Amino acid sequence: MAKHETPLLDQLESGPWPSFVSDLKAQAERRAKNEEGIEFQIPSDTVDDLLGILELSFKHGRTHWKHGGIVGVFGYGGGVIGRYCDQPQAFPGVEHFHTMRVNQPAGKYYTTDYLRTLTKLWDFRGSGITNMHGATGDIILLGTTTPQIEEIFHTLTHDMGQDLGGSGSNLRTPADCLGQSRCEYSCYDTNAMVYFLTNEYQDELHRPAFPYKFKFKLDGCPNCCVASIARSDMSFIGTWRDDIRVDQDAVNKYVENDAAYPANAGAFRGSKDWGPFDLEKEVLGLCPTKCMKFENQKLSIDNANCTRCMHCINVMPRALKIGKETGCSILVGAKAPILDGAQMGSLLVPFVEVNPDNDYEAITEVIENVWDWWMEEGKNRERLGELIMRQGFQKLLEVTGIKAQPQHVQYPRTNPYIFWKEDEVEGGWERDVEEYRKHHQR
Amino acid sequence: MSDLLDNTEEATKAVVAFLEKKSKSKTKFYLKDFYKVFPDDKPRMIKKVVNKMVEREILEYWSSGSTTMYGLKGAGIQHSSEGEE
Numbered sequence: 001m002a003k004h005e006t007p008l009l010d011q012l013e014s015g016p017w018p019s020f021v022s023d024l025k026a027q028a029e030r031r032a033k034n035e036e037g038i039e040f041q042i043p044s045d046t047v048d049d050l051l052g053i054l055e056l057s058f059k060h061g062r063t064h065w066k067h068g069g070i071v072g073v074f075g076y077g078g079g080v081i082g083r084y085c086d087q088p089q090a091f092p093g094v095e096h097f098h099t100m101r102v103n104q105p106a107g108k109y110y111t112t113d114y115l116r117t118l119t120k121l122w123d124f125r126g127s128g129i130t131n132m133h134g135a136t137g138d139i140i141l142l143g144t145t146t147p148q149i150e151e152i153f154h155t156l157t158h159d160m161g162q163d164l165g166g167s168g169s170n171l172r173t174p175a176d177c178l179g180q181s182r183c184e185y186s187c188y189d190t191n192a193m194v195y196f197l198t199n200e201y202q203d204e205l206h207r208p209a210f211p212y213k214f215k216f217k218l219d220g221c222p223n224c225c226v227a228s229i230a231r232s233d234m235s236f237i238g239t240w241r242d243d244i245r246v247d248q249d250a251v252n253k254y255v256e257n258d259a260a261y262p263a264n265a266g267a268f269r270g271s272k273d274w275g276p277f278d279l280e281k282e283v284l285g286l287c288p289t290k291c292m293k294f295e296n297q298k299l300s301i302d303n304a305n306c307t308r309c310m311h312c313i314n315v316m317p318r319a320l321k322i323g324k325e326t327g328c329s330i331l332v333g334a335k336a337p338i339l340d341g342a343q344m345g346s347l348l349v350p351f352v353e354v355n356p357d358n359d360y361e362a363i364t365e366v367i368e369n370v371w372d373w374w375m376e377e378g379k380n381r382e383r384l385g386e387l388i389m390r391q392g393f394q395k396l397l398e399v400t401g402i403k404a405q406p407q408h409v410q411y412p413r414t415n416p417y418i419f420w421k422e423d424e425v426e427g428g429w430e431r432d433v434e435e436y437r438k439h440h441q442r
Numbered sequence: 443m444s445d446l447l448d449n450t451e452e453a454t455k456a457v458v459a460f461l462e463k464k465s466k467s468k469t470k471f472y473l474k475d476f477y478k479v480f481p482d483d484k485p486r487m488i489k490k491v492v493n494k495m496v497e498r499e500i501l502e503y504w505s506s507g508s509t510t511m512y513g514l515k516g517a518g519i520q521h522s523s524e525g526e527e
């Protein structure tokens with residue numbers, strides 16, 4: 001029997017989709033029965049009270065959560081997010097309902113043993129509710145009380161070799177796609193780099209350093225499976241600077257509709273009858289830069305005009321491959337729509353080598369220059385993307401010592417004015433009047 | 443690093459004095475507020491020193507989840523909304 005009546009929440013279960021309400025009810029019941037005989041360290045009816053307070057919020061049309069607080073583990077300024085409810089008498093099970101962020105492994109590879117140990121810990125010392133994974137990439141453990149925090153941290157670090165992730169004005173847990181560990185499109189080893197960045201910037205990850213949050217996300221190729229371009233202040237997207245590798249025989253197999261060469265690696269097979277594969281329409285016609293030609297059974301690509309969108313490679317993976325000289329592009333300033341609307345990342349570094357042998361020197365240099373500027377100039381709670389809008393992309397180029405290049409230009413010639421700085425003009429602003437008057441009368 | 447920031451005792455005194463002076467109107471501060479106390483230092487160095495003061499339990503963090511602020515340990519309300527003391 002449910003502890004609280006929840007008619008408004010029940011209505012949410014009536015749609016065609018799986019409902020979080022059903023999940024929470026199942027979890028509340030599981031804790032009430034406690035067939036495993038767990039010695040719950042926080043109230044066993046936490047999940048009932050969570051449903052109860054949510055129902056009340058719907059009824060009142062306002063939240064009953066307070067925002068923020070002082071909780072954390074010793075020495076860390078992030079990883080734990082305090083949440084308290086403002087109706088503790090009616091819902092004592094959620095008087096404290098803190099969130100813990102656990103640093104997910106690179107590429108999100110787990111053993112089942114690890115997952116069992118983690119969920120067991122969370123049933124014992126928390127609500128048992130998890131979010132795999134949060135928007136930052138972390139494993140999110142939702143709902144525990146203040147006295148449990150250090151205990152959980154101890155078990156995580158000492159028994160599981162597991163660290164917390166970032167929150168607050170910290171570097172957030174870097175997140176990546178699975179990259180070269182599984183994916184043939186990957187232009188660099190995202191797992192290795194995410195591991196390096198996580199270790200290199202431990203201080204920034206665990207102790208607040210910035211005007212606001214800062215996220216790194218790493219995609220092995222422009223398919224952008226972790227959507228780094230939209231979701232991170234600094235996104236590292238794999239790319240290549242030589243040519244797409246073309247296997248002409250395989251291209252012709254696709255053109256001939258050979259069964260062993262299904263378009264899109266067969267991904268849409270069975271969804272509906274898409275008819276025979278049409279290279280002209282499905283590849284050349286959809287190339288965003290129209291830089292491909294197919295003549296006399298030969299596919300040619302004007303690689304200087306290819307933007308590495310991945311479309312042709314995705315459609316014909318057996319015929320086309322990423323180039324051999326691989327590295328990554330760095331984009332900056334993506335953010336959610338809190339101020340000024342959502343923003344995608346802007347291309348800052350078109351190509352940089354990804355070199356673990358020199359500790360990714362070329363990349364950390366860009367990172368640290370950007371941080372120095374943002375820490376100095378960023379207003380409180382101003383994201384990097386907002387600072388770039390406020391002070392200008394040109395300023396960003398200046399502080400990172402990067403020269404303006406065509407790839408930085410999205411729309412040419414929308415602004416007819418050029419404002420030169422004195423040091424960009426030969427001779428500066430000074431002129432020799434005597435010299436001038438030799439040629440021009442007063 | 444300036445002599446002031448380099449000297450743990452003096453740096454702590456300066457930070458505590460700054461926070462106490464403001465304590466009537468505010469108990470929670472952004473990292474950036476401490477830049478004024480150490481005008482000759484780089485933000486990255488200031489951040490290191492201020493975070494050490496939290497470790498030594500002179501200061502404490504307050505976090506909304508997305509933003510972190512600093513205050514004297516025990517000052518102000520432990521959990522409240524941003525901008526509300």
Ligand code: HEM
Pocket residue numbers: none
């Ligand atoms: C490379 C040479 C030149 C450049 C780049 C140039 C550029 C410009 C620009 C940008 C403006 C607009 C200024 C504003 O909106 O405030 C302007 C206005 C003007 N220019 Fe030039 N100009 C050039 C040569 C000349 C020459 C040789 C003459 C005449 C002998 C001339 C006559 C004018 C006049 C009369 C205006 C004002 C138009 C108005 O009242 O809106 N310009 N010029």
Ligand code: HEM
Pocket residue numbers: 063065081083097099134135136213507508
């Ligand atoms: C209408 C209600 C809510 C809205 C509009 C809302 C909005 C947001 C937004 C915009 C953020 C991102 C802040 C940032 O990182 O910059 C956030 C983060 C967060 N919220 Fe809420 N929130 C709501 C309710 C709640 C409730 C009820 C809880 C928990 C009891 C909660 C817990 C959190 C936590 C733990 C974070 C940090 C997670 C993260 O940064 O990934 N929120 N919320």
Ligand code: SF4
Pocket residue numbers: 177178179180183184185186187219220221222223224225226
């Ligand atoms: S982003 Fe590219 S490299 Fe990474 S998993 Fe997706 S397709 Fe593969």
Ligand code: SF4
Pocket residue numbers: 286287288289290291292301305306307308309310311312313
């Ligand atoms: S990767 Fe994209 S832009 Fe480049 S040739 Fe293929 S479809 Fe065209």
